[in-house]
Amino acid sequence: MAQSDTVDRILDAAEELFAERGFSETSLRMITSKAKVNLAAVNYHFGSKNALIHAVFARFLTPFSATLENAFNDLETRCDGQPPTLNQTLWALTESAVRMPQRNENGISIFMRLLGLAYTQSQGHLRKFLEQEYSQPFSRFMRLLKESTPQLSAVDRYWRIQFMLGATAFTMSSSDALRDILQNKLGVETTVQEIAARLVPFLAAGMQAEDPMLIMPSAGKTSVA
Amino acid sequence: MAQSDTVDRILDAAEELFAERGFSETSLRMITSKAKVNLAAVNYHFGSKNALIHAVFARFLTPFSATLENAFNDLETRCDGQPPTLNQTLWALTESAVRMPQRNENGISIFMRLLGLAYTQSQGHLRKFLEQEYSQPFSRFMRLLKESTPQLSAVDRYWRIQFMLGATAFTMSSSDALRDILQNKLGVETTVQEIAARLVPFLAAGMQAEDPMLIMPSAGKTSVA
DNA sequence: CGACCTATCAAACGTATGTTTGAAACAGAC
């Protein structure tokens, strides 16, 4: 066949291993042996390990950013000029992620973990690649968030967005492990959708908290709203 | 001198480099050349690279966990049998961290980033080490959190704690980079204390959000609070 | 002084990494 499935087998294996162990801790030999392809195949098809990392992200991110654009379009036409509510904005993103066609049942959580790693591990080339390729939907989401939280100052909004990102990336990145723990400790089953349904209200409440500087640290009793 | 300053020079250099680049991405040769000591000194004084990582954490974490125990003692005597409020619990932790004596002006942010990396990078040995050595203050903090949020079901509390952890670890793990971005974009200087002062209210509000299951995803308009 | 323990150093060791090579296998077109 002209384009064998070698490329996809490599991408599948790489995606899983990167998510499990991080980028530096995953060697090409691990990937190629898991994918059952020759070691040289990675450099032949992708050129380098870094390029493979980019390809793993691109395979998910390109269709996802298209889905996201549609969701944002829908949201804006539905709002008809009015700024969307914070919940609407967050759900537009969440539903796009949850509804993406997945290669397997863990597709979302694997990719969430990869996104978290991309942010956390200081891989300069990756950040540059993501900024270059996918800045548009990101900027648009930021703009919607801004419209959804007009009461916040730019600085407050900036930090709270980081907090949201953190809670999301972190939770999703380890949601498999967390689900297992919950299953064992409390005997409760949990789907990714349910986690999202718990996460979004948490984020919305955090974003809309009282002005942070009103509540200061001290030995006295401070209470929230 | 009996105990030269080689040990501390190594610890200082390692701490900084680990925080900047992560554990796997930092080689012993980088550390020893930054510390201006011989390569073999690390294995001589610490035994292995992993042991050096543990030592870096222990140097900060041991005095910190003592400070934390005191803060929790203070809090419990101040509450006099009553369960503490969520804000009190969160601030007990935050103030202990902020008030720790620091080796240099970036001491806290460096160490926050290290803690974030410890959680994020899947270094099995590190997690085992931390669980073994510092499980007590961690468990105590969890117990206080439970008392501070009696209104939450066990499952809700479980997930929301994960969300808090995520927002904190993630923000702290990249706080230097984030501060730089903010500095460039908005021309605002930010201290770790200010980040904490913004984070705590965010977390408290999220923890005390409405029952998550009341707000469901749909195409319709949903609003919070 | 000489014995002894500790600390430092340059050099080497074995291993694992990402990448490259050159030949072999395979495909489709003529």
Next chain:
DNA sequence: GTCTGTTTCAAACATACGTTTGATAGGTCG
């Protein structure tokens, strides 16, 4: 069948890593 371009493969390459070695100094105590 033969040619042509693509894909696979085993092997090697150069480099970087964590760790070990054995020699050399420096200090302390009898």
